[in-house]
Amino acid sequence: MTRRGRLSVLIAVVLVLAVVATVSVLRASARSDRRDRARPGGPTVTRGEVDLGPGARRLVFRNMAWGPHRDELATAPAGAPGGTRTATANGLTCLRFYAAAGTGVCLRAVHGALTDTYRATVVDAHLRERARYPVPGIPSRARVSPSGRYAAWTAFVGGDSYAGTDFSTRTAILDTRTGRLTPSLEVYGIVRDGRRYRSADVNFWGVTFARDDRHFYATLATGGKTYLVRGDLRTREVTVVHQNVECPSLSPDGTRIVYKKRVAGLPADAPWRLYALDLRTMRETALAEPRSVDDQVVWSDDRHVTYALPGDFGADLYTVPADGRGRPRELVKAAVSPVYL
Template sequence: MTRRTRLLVLLAAVLVLSAVAATTLLHASDRAARKDRAQPGGPRVTAGPVSLVPAAAGRRIVFRNLAWGPHRDELTSVAATTPGGTRSASGVKCLRFYAAAGTGVCLQAVHGAVQDSYRAVVLDAQLHEHAHYALPGIPTRARVSPSGHLVAWTVFVGGDSYAGTDFSTRTAVLDTRTGRFDASLEDFGAIRDGHRLRAADLNFWGVTFADDEHFYATMATGGKTFLVRGDLNARTVTVVRANVECPSLSPDGTRIVFKKRVSGLPADAPWRLYVLDLRTMRETPLGETRSVDDQVVWRDGRTVVYSLPGDYGADLYSVAADGSGGPHRLMGAALSPAYL
């Protein structure tokens, strides 16, 4: 290859790299611009008050808005009877959220110059910060007890999917009245078949509260998952049943909706939704046949709500809790709902 040929090749490579860089910058600029533009044909979102206290006009849903525009990732609110209506945006941004009885928990990203960090923020009824706690990993689950006195959250401290084998979680429980903070359920004593379980690979996630002393959660060990019932005063968790993930207790405390690993399904989408009757231990498969990777929310005693991937991140769907019927799309571009 002559010197002139080498120069021409080098010039061509530089031009190609310059074109790629310019295209990348244009795409990044376009994405940034789209983020601030309202989503064409999407939900209408306007700035307005959002409260965690039930309104006199009826039940409301507070959730993370995923519609593109200036209010993306903010906590927004709509009437439960008109989930497709105009969303009132609070200005408070969360990755995960839940609320009950005037208390909210908001898991947030804190953007830094080098890397992001995360924190859990306890919110009062008007979304004002009551307290915050640094998180050791990426937020994934959040819950508040029916009384609003207790909050719990789960983060990934390794890996990025429940479907993988290389991950670890950390689940914490906070008493908002006393400030008592259990930083990890791994510090609790685990009991299975009446015996203390000693294992180095214990993981916990997906707390759902029964009251201010008891809760349910998922425990993993030995490559298997278990439903456990926790006692905050005794600092113990007791195995109830195998193959239960991300439990959510019904309003009357008698049933748990959960995601169950079903054999024969793809490794990255192995779950189906079931309801477990805690009195009879009978499982009922629900009418949603797609794989759901979410901690489901009870809309009322008859219907559950959950997220599935959507064009703008996630959409919310509902399905009957007794196994009848099929799923219905509740709203688009939404995540982490709480019914007030």
């Protein structure tokens, strides 16, 4: 065969392979679309406005329902969260989201040609971008103070799960008014048992803000243990309050913390149970949720908390009383990262 003949055969083979690859991709896409449309029991999602300002009480969350609005922010009435949901008109997608007083923080993936990067986008009440900041790893937790002045986020910079011990985190706090960013809480001083504490293995995650725009709570991990710490934004210092606390969430009245606690005897990949801590008496109460919850709960009111558990669409939201009584119930299918407005 001549050189020209061999070249013609090679070109023909390449074209055939390209056609086969294209057909395979299109078929896979079509199967995915049919699967998304056919998924039974999925919620109805419509396009519309998602507003973070004053108005009727509502639940905002990351929509996990299969279809064109997956991963977009969506909203539903707080009194009927399982009904039709409205996905944001601007198509804002977030891995984690939180908002208060008309200010939101959206932790996003930025897809590149070779790798993904992440950013924290601060948005106004109409979900318009006000500022953006790089996030050094996989987003994990996000919070906004009740006044909307401060935002905090946590990312994994090593590992991607809290279940084991081989991970590291970075937690940032932002003053949304001044733009002052503290990229890592590790610059804060630590007080434990009345003494200054220093260690190279310190990790922070899971900030929750008090209403005074000065104090917050968070998880501190060091020496193979976790602690609840109370932080002061003015003195830039945290004080150890209690042991074996992860992902705290402060009640609206500031008197209790609900958190996930590692319980001896549970599986290594599902080691937590939800507990409530009375900050005055330091008395712990186990909540009535028997499953392992790997989430930072939100308070739906003064008596109940909401949290995510794995579900058919990725995650579903559940609620349970915060006093140890009652029992959990499913609240919303195909949703994660909730916030009540």
